Amino acid sequence: MEKIRLRVKKIPRVEIGHLWIFSNELETVPKLEPGSIVEVLTSEGKSLGLAFYNPHSLIALRLLKLTIVDDVLRSIKYRILRAKLLREKIFPNENCYRLVYAESDCLPGLIIDRFADYFVVQVNSAGMEKFIDTIPKIITELYPNCKGIIAKNVTHFRKLEGLENYEKVLFGQIPEEVVVTESGVKYILNFYQAQKTGLFLDQKLNKRFIRRISSNLKVLDCYSNFGGFGLNAALGGAREVTLVDISDTALGYARRNFELNGLKNGNFVCMDALDFLRQEFNQNRKYDLVVLDPPSFTKSKKNVQSAIAGYHQINKFAMRIISDNGFLATASCSMHIDEPTFLHIIEEVAYSQRITLKLIYRGGQAPDHPILLSMPETRYLKFFVFQISKG
Incomplete structure (x- = not known):
């Protein structure tokens, strides 16, 4: 696995839980594929865990709070499940809510909104874009009655990540109108x-x-x-x-x-x-x-x-x-x-x-x-x- 080293031994905001590291805070900016999973090291070689890396973005690293690369997919599924349980606790009798709110749910750049049996996915990071075909499978496992999932990936943030904008149905059918x-x-x-x-x-x-x-x-x-x-x-x-x-x-x-x-x-x-x-x-x-x-x-x-x-x-x-x-x-x-x-x-x-x-x-x-x-x-x-x- 590629390792990326920071210019300093610690970044105070990252020490207290901030999940972004900017390009000017890196010792070098290696030419890796956008969305690559890398290990982040301080200038002294201390590991800060894994991150999504994008050499073309000001937000060069999005920390995943993981240490083993094999855990990334399993972690995405677990964190979506944990987000689901939180929303059901907050709004126990409702079926319209934001299921996943990106970094707040430790899922960098991923937004999922639920509208009854339909779901809207929005991806705003190159790293999460690599999982765009996997996310619908997780949603349908957690919500067996899901009728349709659509990606509405048309945002200003995607341009900053070097990602193209698009909309497409990821699962099932999305009728022209729903109530x-x-x-x-x-x-x-x-x-x-x-x-x-x-x-x-x-x-x-x-x-x-x-x-x-x-x-x-x-x-x-x-x-x-x-x-x-x-x-x-x-x-x-x-x-x-x-x-x-x-x-x-x-x-x-x-x-x-x-x-x-x-x-x-x-x-x-x-x-x-x-x-x-x-x-x-x-x-x-x-x-x-x-x-x-x-x-x-x-x-x-x-x-x-x-x-x-x-x-x-x-x-x-x-x-x-x-x-x-x-x-x-x-x-x-x-x-x-x-x-x-x-x-x-x-x-x-x-x-x-x-x-x-x-x-x-x-x-x-x-x-x-x-x-x-x-x-x-x-x-x-x-x-x-x-x-x-x-x-």
């Missing part, structure tokens, strides 16, 4: 047209909170996609819900999801969310609750400042159209915008608008997206609900 239920809400899913892996499962508990506070409110759901927050607001008793998304296809599914759940109080607007917020402000329209759940505004550190400006804009116009004592629910899924930075943005906007904010709910990604404390990168979702006072 699934999450937290009592029915959704029509089209795995071929859905963003990312399907539903935004990371917002599961946050959507439930929106349902709890929506009774008799006039609600605006921006960046609504298939209507997750809007549906929960309507089922929570909102008197009116407006859903805004730039995708006419996504809005079409949101409209059908309202119908599927027997809801008739939805308005659907195909428009850029910021343009719609500006329009509502200019026309002096008011809402009791505005939900902002935009896509990531930056996928790299170099674009953080433009992302901050984007969050400033959407939150400023949202605050302007919220009635006194109304509510702002605002989220960021940008990994490079940490919680203190995001809160500071909201505070600055509130100060500029002479608005007082009362934090009533602090959320994040659902527990089926567990956070590895030694890897801040596994924590990405920030979600806050504020009551707004303009007096």
